[in-house]
Amino acid sequence: MHNNNYTLLDNVTHKDLRVIPHYSANFGDNVASVPVFATELANVIKHYPVLFYPTDKTTSDFTMVALLGLEAGENLFLNETLPESYQALRQQSGWAADYVPATVARGPFAIGLHENGNQVMVHVDASHPKLSTEQGKPLFLPKGGNSDYLNRISSILAVIHNGVQVTSDMVSMWHSMGLLEPMTVDIELVDGSKHTLGGHFAVSEEKVAALSATDLHTLHQHNYLQGLYLAMTSLNNLQTLIDLKNIRIHQELRAYA
Template identity: 40%
Template structure:
């Protein structure tokens, strides 16, 4: 049960955060929410796709980390097996709050990452913020900024009818067939057929790079399938 509170240097002066990645700390997840400004960093490691939001009325961009629920194929005994970790996971156990004066840093006091004895400290002995907490603040700021422009990109995808559902057929560690479904990817033929005016409009709106990064990320499906076949039992 999450317990989100405003972070402060009085009540939380001795809090520390365990930063290594493991299933025990909540990292056994098959996807991480993302936004177009992060696509460039993600596309070298993870497929970027869309899924329906919980209310079924819109779409949310996600980076796929596994091919079935609760599976993260990037977890290994040494931590995280990729050069880039999605911001949605790096920011944990912190989240963005707000009041009348602006954004705030909140923390989930029920997170297994919090400790009083190990991990990265949040505050200096005299009360100032540590470099680690400053980094977290920057990550939360990047997420907040990125999310502000995510709807514009989604509208562009939908207006040009560039999203399509797909089914990916894979095999589990016993060789049993499995289908990955419920996600949406770029309609490559429709994108290739966009005329100069449409491409110019997408470029002017700042969406063209994110489109190409999302398209490039599709090659990472082969990497996920290879990871599942190579070491499935280590990442469930």
Template identity: 35%
Template sequence: MTNIVMLNNVDHQALRVVTTRAARYGDNVMTCATYPAEFRDIQAHYPIVFHKLADSNYEPVALLGFQEGENLFLGPQGWEVNYVPLAIERLPFLIGRNGEELNVHIDLDNPRLSRDEGEALFLAYGGVTPYMERVTSMLKSIHEGLQDVPDFIAALREHDLLESFVADIELEDGSQNRLYGFHTINEDKLYKLPGAALESLNREGHLLSIYMVLASMSNFRDLIDRKQRAVNANG
């Protein structure tokens, strides 16, 4: 459940946000949304794949696990790599609209909220804390970054570069794990595009994003290793 309201320094003066990363705070997710401006940071650790939406459109996501509720980057000490995707780090905050104006909203039912521990949102005598300044900057980056997704997806579809894939993973104990329902970029079709098409993709800023997606696929090996270690740890 969610209880989303616009943030204000009267009703929410005493609220704090726990920034520890753990499943109990809702970090046990298989995927999270991302966008082209974030791809450079995402591809350093996570595979970037495409999830088909109900309206037959697509969204890019960072892959964190192989099944629902599984985040293989969560360990006993928290998040195990040095970049947390912004779609996760920004929680429990989100951008909302008050008429035409964009505002910071907060989910009052989010388990990260506390009155006893965590980062304060507001200063005692007015103003926001440095933590809240970072949250605002993060939300602005996400909001602006998501505006680029429709054009990027449209370019991929125009050149028929998206293809579905299935990954079959066999672990040391012989167990089989299958990842399906996602799409990736068809490298063969990309390399066969005529020069004019590649020039157009480059001019529109999409070609770099495409190569970031392709580079990210090498992270599947690490994801499989993480899955193996998780299985070993659980006996």
């Protein structure tokens, strides 16, 4: 892990700055889960199981996360670990899915507030390994305007910025209604090895089905009902993770054969 060194992005200081748009363990992308936001949930649930991690056992706060691997330091969506023949997944510059969660897709960038406290500005981590002056996507056009790549990064940062508070409020309401429950999954892989996935919470299908008309109306009024069903449906993607893990095991077995 490198130490963050964020500075305000500008087209003079950073006129030659480029970003390598590739996902790799070498760039710190090999993480088993990442925070996700209500503002991207409809895209996230296409590929990833959405779970909830208790951030503080005393306050009952939860972080909504997308699960990327079955064990610590494992991201099964990094296709550098997949066989070359697995071309169908080889998308998104090293990422085996067509949507990358915003906290990963943002790369070396973050949103910060300007000194006046209300103007949102893009900051760049000057020590990030994806930065270059020789290769990658330029951030600025020759005359100083934003490149298409930087505009896309700005939209990804907006997903995070606009999603932080609404996600916190949404998950808090789900928890207060008793809709989150501890989840433990026992998994047997193709090589016979066994994994237990625990420590997270998930939306309880049984408790959602038992919601009263009043609670359903309250969730709908706050626009938290659709997200509830999306998060619940996303649990089907656990099988995707198991499939990707089995592909990796097959590859390793062939390598040692």
